[in-house]
Ligand SMILES: NC(=O)c1ccc[n+]([C@@H]2O[C@H](COP(=O)([O-])OP(=O)(O)OC[C@H]3O[C@@H](n4cnc5c(N)ncnc54)[C@H](O)[C@@H]3O)[C@@H](O)[C@H]2O)c1
């Protein structure tokens with residue numbers, strides 16, 4: 115169709131609340147029961163559903179690890195080779211579609227998720243990733259719907275970016291081409307929305323994609339792929355390969371058609387991918403675009419003028435929602451002594467009072483950590499805190515993996531802000547807190563600025579605008595998402611574009627135009643209406 119169109123204006127999907135008696139609560143619980151009673155065959159998707167050629171892997175409930183939700187066979191070399199071939203075959207037809215036609219698929223996916231698919235993806239996220247109803251809702255439903263709606267808006271905005279000057283008799287244009295080759299999307303366990311966004315954002319811009327989800331997120335990932343198929347995504351545009359990715363990477367990373375990597379996960383994994391690309395750099399058709407959002411050691415700084423209750427609430431929610439497994443979760447706090455004296459007792463009581471357990475029981479505040487590896491990491495950090503002089507475990511400090519990988523929300527007070535707890539990412543419900551004398555606020559702010567290698571999220575609490583301004587200036591490069599008098603989690607697409615710098619990633623901001631731009635390779639076109647027919651210039655006389 116030849117038309118300058120106006121797609122629906124993006125709006126943030128409202129959160130449902132799951133209060134007792136609410137229809138969404140009943141629908142979610144019904145769907146949970148249905149999914150719990152199944153044992154799904156979680157297959158790969160390469161132009162259609164297929165069984166991977168690698169070993170069998172069970173996907174279990176983290177809060178009840180004996181309960182298998184589904185099984186997949188990991189993708190092997192042959193599956194990866196088939197995905198590369200499918201990407202190549204699908205590319206000409208997909209990029210030849212208009213932006214509007216591709217956008218319609220993504221917007222249809224958003225509407226399906228807002229409607230009939232909502233509780234299917236929410237239930238899979240509760241069961242497979244141990245999220246509570248509300249945490250699943252803000253992730254698997256709202257954030258993914260938002261990514262899909264807002265990406266269409268930003269993608270279109272990119273297409274309208276055109277040269278602002280034309281010399282007389284000339285028309286300059288920009289053709290926002292997709293990349294030449296395929297994009298490799300590798301996604302983490304912790305957000306169903308990120309898993310859905312990373313393959314679809316490059317696809318929207320006309321690219322074909324090979325998607326490798328996290329094994330522990332595979333249940334929700336498989337449903338996301340089914341949803342995209344129902345939305346009309348043509349075969350081969352996105353291929354999904356379950357497993358640990360090692361064999362897939364052996365094929366995909368050195369492949370000459372690798373045009374980009376869209377990654378979210380830990381810093382060491384991204385550095386490994388980048389290194390491998392570097393080692394193969396002479397073999398690619400184009401320089402692969404490397405986009406990675408990675409680890410964090412996110413901070414809360416409570417300055418002397420802060421509202422104590424606001425600090426206490428932000429610490430509990432910011433550190434312990436989803437068991438501290440948001441990349442944005444507060445995992446180190448610096449609290450002025452005058453504030454600490456007012457919150458200590460209630461904060462400890464709040465943390466010790468958090469209900470931990472099976473998230474299908476909606477009275478729980480948090481579920482289990484994702485797997486045995488994470489459990490071992492939290493256990494080691496907690497054991498060390500118990501055993502180290504200068505560290506005092508003031509809340510939590512226990513764990514139990516007999517049924518699920520449960521770790522009590524743990525608050526550790528540290529005398530020394532240079533303890534390794536202030537720079538190591540545990541990615542679990544462990545918060546370390548340093549109390550400083552009110553007069554030392556500036557020194558402490560400077561110390562925290564560069565102590566951890568990361569720069570993802572951070573929050574400052576203060577009612578005095580001069581304190582806010584000073585901290586904001588000192589911490590300008592310490593966080594890609596900076597919060598004033600709010601917890602450091604819960605960024606909303608279209609409102610706080612998300613991503614960090616330093617060891618936290620390339621800061622291309624998921625769900626923003628800057629991210630989508632990375633999946634395009636502009637071609638500048640100059641058209642001269644009446645070209646010259648004499649090569650001589652006037653100065654030649
Ligand atoms: N900055 C952000 O926006 C953001 C968002 C979410 C999570 N994270 C980070 O993610 C981490 C937690 O997620 P995780 O445990 O899933 O991370 P991870 O690095 O262990 O795994 C991420 C993905 O990489 C895959 N992977 C690992 N090695 C691979 C290889 N050689 N080839 C292909 N794929 C490979 C994994 O299977 C998984 O799919 C934390 O560090 C957290 O801070 C960051």
Ligand SMILES: N[C@@H](CCC=O)C(=O)O
Nearest residue numbers: 440441442603604605612
């Ligand atoms: N966007 C989410 C973080 C996603 C990372 O895990 C937040 O801001 O809490």
